Amino acid sequence: MTLLDKDGVQLTVDDTVATVTLNNPAKRNAQSPALWRALAEAGKLVPGTVRVVVLRAEGKSFSAGLDRQAFTPEGFDGEPSFLDMARGSDSELDATIAGYQDAFTWWRRNDIVSIAAVQGHAVGAGFQLALACDLRVCADDAQFAMRETSLGLVPDLTGTHPLVGLVGYARALEICVTGRFVHAEEAERTGLANLVVPGAELDGAVQDLAAALLAADRDAVIETKALLRGAVDRTYEEQRAAERAAQARRLRALAGLTD
Known part of the structure; x- marks a missing residue:
């Protein structure tokens, strides 16, 4: 079932799996504010029955980054140009960037596990x-x-936090500041990628991973994801307490003692 198909983004749902597809291969799935709004809308349209969200892209590239039109003086039709944004007040500029970030934030919700299927650039x-997704x-x-510097x-699209978490501060700094390419082998070796497969096997590998995720108890997955996501901000003792509280909820649920 297709729930959205606009501005280079398509959302389809098949039972407990939703698939978000970047579908503008002619432009190597270059991104724009319109695409970001469509991605944010897709997040709002994902039904509550969905447990796994797959992010994939058509064509040879996953996404070549921001559409170069953004760097022209006029920018995109109907959108604030970089110059317009710079001339705005602090609050206006902050709100604009925050709106763009909305496309990148919902993938880590505790009620879903998101998988990015990445090919090419x-x-x-x-x-x-x-990086917005849980797994790659x-x-x-x-x-x-990262070519921003x-x-x-x-x-500024929420990538710095997960990158540091995955590869550490020093490597993240080097990747971002040099702008060099991180190839698949290094991505897997450093933890940036969970799995690397031949291109012809990418869809099958993602389907297998989704099936493995769906085999686990949904509520246990939600609790586990919340524990792991919060671990970096908790002390060791706080994490121990969070584990006890989560396990107590699961034991009571399994015993039928919750409302």
């Missing part, structure tokens, strides 16, 4: 979109790069 905003399965031709900008 995932550059800048494309890299950050892959990559084709062996996948190439990640070469443009005098910073990665």
